Every structure is written in C-alpha cells, then in structure tokens.
Amino acid sequence: MFPESTTGSCYEECKSTAEWLLAQMEVRPLLGIVCGSGLGGLAEMLKDQVVFRYEDIPNFPQSTVRGHAGRLVFGTLKGKPCVCMQGRFHLYEGYPVQKTTLPMRIFKLLGVEMVILTNAAGGLNEDYKVGDIMIIKDHINMPGFAGVNPLAGQNDERFGVRFPCMSDAYDRDLRQLAQDVGEELGYKDFLREGVYCVLGGPSFETIAECRMLYRLGADAVGMSTVHEVIVARHCGMRVFALSLITNKAVMDYNSEEKANHEEVLQTGKQRAEQLEELVSTMVARIEHNNNSV
Ligand SMILES: O=P(O)(O)O[C@@H]1C[C@H](O)[C@@H](CO)O1
Ligand SMILES: Nc1nc2[nH]cnc2c(=O)[nH]1
Numbered sequence: 001m002f003p004e005s006t007t008g009s010c011y012e013e014c015k016s017t018a019e020w021l022l023a024q025m026e027v028r029p030l031l032g033i034v035c036g037s038g039l040g041g042l043a044e045m046l047k048d049q050v051v052f053r054y055e056d057i058p059n060f061p062q063s064t065v066r067g068h069a070g071r072l073v074f075g076t077l078k079g080k081p082c083v084c085m086q087g088r089f090h091l092y093e094g095y096p097v098q099k100t101t102l103p104m105r106i107f108k109l110l111g112v113e114m115v116i117l118t119n120a121a122g123g124l125n126e127d128y129k130v131g132d133i134m135i136i137k138d139h140i141n142m143p144g145f146a147g148v149n150p151l152a153g154q155n156d157e158r159f160g161v162r163f164p165c166m167s168d169a170y171d172r173d174l175r176q177l178a179q180d181v182g183e184e185l186g187y188k189d190f191l192r193e194g195v196y197c198v199l200g201g202p203s204f205e206t207i208a209e210c211r212m213l214y215r216l217g218a219d220a221v222g223m224s225t226v227h228e229v230i231v232a233r234h235c236g237m238r239v240f241a242l243s244l245i246t247n248k249a250v251m252d253y254n255s256e257e258k259a260n261h262e263e264v265l266q267t268g269k270q271r272a273e274q275l276e277e278l279v280s281t282m283v284a285r286i287e288h289n290n291n292s293v
Contacts, residue, residue: 011156014102017059018109025050027074029083031283032107032237034228036088036119037067037261038268039244042276043084046075054087061099063087067120067265072103078284083110090223091143092202101150101231105159114174114238114286116279117229120264121222121243122205124214125194128245131271132190133278135178136241137170139226140197140218148200150227151234160234169233174240174282181281187274194219196243198226204259210249221249242279244271 022028027050035042054060054070063070068087075082089100107115123132141149155162175193182191197213199205201223205213213221220243232239246267250257 011158013059014105014109017057018106020058021052021106021110025074027076027081027083028111029074029081030111030113031077031080031082031286032112032115033082033084033279034088034103034115034117035084035086036117036224036244036268037065038120038246038265039118039272039275040067040069040086041272042118042279043071043073043086045276045280046073046077046082046084049073049075059102061089061095061102063089064093065090066261067268078280080283080286082283083107083112088224088228091148091200092223097143097148097150097227098153101227104228104231104237105235107232108159108235108237112237114240115228115232116283117225117239117241118275118279119196119222119225119241119243120246120268121196121220122210122247122249122259123220123245124210124249124251125192125219126251128192128219128248129190130245130248130267132192132245133187133271133275134196134220134243134245135175135191135193136196136225136243137175137193138195139169139229140195140216141226141230142197142199150231160236164230164234166230166233169229169239171238171240174238177282177285178240178242178278181285182278185274185277185281187278192219196225196241197221199223205249207250207253210251214251220245240282242275244268244275
C-alpha cells in the first residue's frame with residue numbers, strides 16, 4: 001500500500017470539485033490559465049466573468065502569498081472559453097506537492113485541453129535583463145531529484161500513465177506561435193526562450209546556488225510551474241509557459257543587489273500589459289480540438 005501522504009489528488013475529489021463548478025455556470029473552458037506572482041491582470045481580460053473565491057470551492061487550497069488573489073475566474077478570452085487561476089499554490093506555503101497541483105486535474109475534468117502558465121522568475125542567464133519575457137522550452141525539477149514529484153505515490157490511470165514522458169512537455173507549436181506573435185508585436189528585444197529551474201523556496205538563492213544553477217543549464221529560477229506542468233502533461237493537456245524575469249539572480253560576491261518580493265511585484269506591474277497582449281493574441285489564434293495552432 002502507498003502511504004496516505006503520497007496518494008496524490010484522488011480522482012473522486014477532483015471530480016466532485018469539477019462537477020460543483022460546472023453545475024453553477026454555463027462556461028465550458030477549453031483553455032486553462034495560471035497567473036504568476038503579480039501577473040493576475042490576465043484574469044481581468046476575461047469577458048462575461050463568473051468568479052469563485054478559492055475559499056468557497058470544495059477541496060480547493062487557499063492562496064497565502066501577496067500577488068496571488070485567490071480567485072478562479074471563468075469567462076472568454078478573445079472568444080475562447082477559459083478558466084483562469086488568479087493565484088497559484090507553492091510548496092513553501094506548506095502544501096504537499098500533490099495539493100499544489102490539484103487544480104490541473106480539476107482543469108482536465110472541466111474539459112480543458114491546453115494550459116498556459118506564467119510565473120515570476122530570477123534571471124540566471126547573463127544576457128537576460130529585468131523585464132524580459134522567457135518562453136519556457138524545458139525545465140529542471142530540482143525538488144524532483146529529492147523525490148518531490150506530484151506523481152509520486154499510487155498512479156491513477158484515469159489521469160495518465162505511470163511513467164509519463166517529459167521531453168516534449170512544452171509544446172513546440174505553441175512556442176513557435178509565441179515567437180511569431182512576439183515578433184509581430186515588436187517584442188523581439190525582450191522575448192527570450194530558455195530553461196526554467198524550480199526550487200522549493202521561500203528563501204531566495206545564495207550566490208553559490210545561482211552560479212551552480214546557471215552552470216547546470218538553467219536560464220531562470222523560480223518556485224512554481226514545473227509541478228503543474230508535470231501534472232498537466234500526465235493527464236494529456238498541452239502546455240505553454242512563460243517566465244517574466246522580475247529580477248536578476250545575484251552571481252557576484254561584490255554585488256549589493258538583494259532579491260526581494262517587492263521588486264518581483266513591481267516588475268510584474270511594469271511588464272503586465274505586454275505579457276497580457278502576448279498571451280491574448282496567442283489565444284486568439286489557437287484552434288481547439290484539431291490539435292493545431
Ligand atoms: O507564482 P510565482 O512562481 O510567479 O511566484 C514567484 C515565486 C515566489 O512565489 C515569488 C517570489 O517573489 O514569486
Ligand atoms: N527562486 C526564485 N524565485 C523567484 N521568483 C521571482 N524571482 C525569483 C528568484 O530570484 N528566485
């Protein structure tokens with residue numbers, strides 16, 4: 001038997017939450033969006049909103065971090081039916097990794113086919129500037145090296161296979177679409193593509209850790225997204241993810257810079273408009289059901 005703490009988010013629990021939500025509105029979302037720290041403005045773009053506070057949703061965790069409003073917003077974005085998490089859950093809030101990713105399984109049971117995730121991240125790549133938007137092409141699941149994986153524990157085949165592939169986690173066509181849209185919008189100077197590394201947080205990285213992560217191949221470091229991506233891919237949803245580089249990781253022992261959440265939220269405010277424009281223009285061009293963009 002698997003121990004209780006590692007049995008993951010059970011199918012019945014997710015199904016009852018999905019059914020509770022579906023019973024209260026007409027929207028049948030095909031697209032799921034997760035807003036990163038300070039990036040909740042994306043949810044405000046949805047038309048004909050139906051809003052649920054996390055505290056009112058059965059089985060749903062609560063947001064505890066500033067910059068994460070804790071609202072599930074349904075509506076349409078450029079005519080496409082969407083559900084948007086205005087606030088996500090992090091390991092450092094004290095939730096088991098299975099609980100932080102439970103909304104991905106609820107998305108799946110709501111009928112969502114594609115997930116777009118955003119996050120705030122520290123830039124490790126020396127060429128990156130604060131305010132750059134990084135299309136995530138791959139990830140490093142650092143907690144996974146220590147066995148912290150949302151799929152650890154008993155596997156429920158109704159969600160997906162025991163050993164899911166992750167080499168194709170970040171949809172190639174959606175990444176290309178983002179590049180094309182970014183170029184058209186004139187974002188070339190601040191649009192990047194790179195590798196995101198997740199750590200547990202909540203402490204920011206030491207200088208030695210930043211240097212190590214960069215040498216390992218990470219371009220940006222954060223505290224989220226990867227576990228959601230693993231669960232979304234496990235249950236067959238397509239994934240696209242963006243990091244907003246909100247601060248530069250400190251790599252130099254002579255530097256006076258110090259990572260802090262204020263700067264993260266401030267940079268989010270400054271780049272929110274462009275990030276929202278990029279995502280909404282992409283959404284306008286995405287076709288569903290035929291697996292194309
Ligand atoms: O939810 P995200 O990954 O955008 O939040 C990042 C990581 C921490 O929660 C916070 C640090 O400022 O921002
Ligand atoms: N781990 C981590 N998460 C972040 N989120 C925003 N900036 C950072 C950062 O520098 N490090």
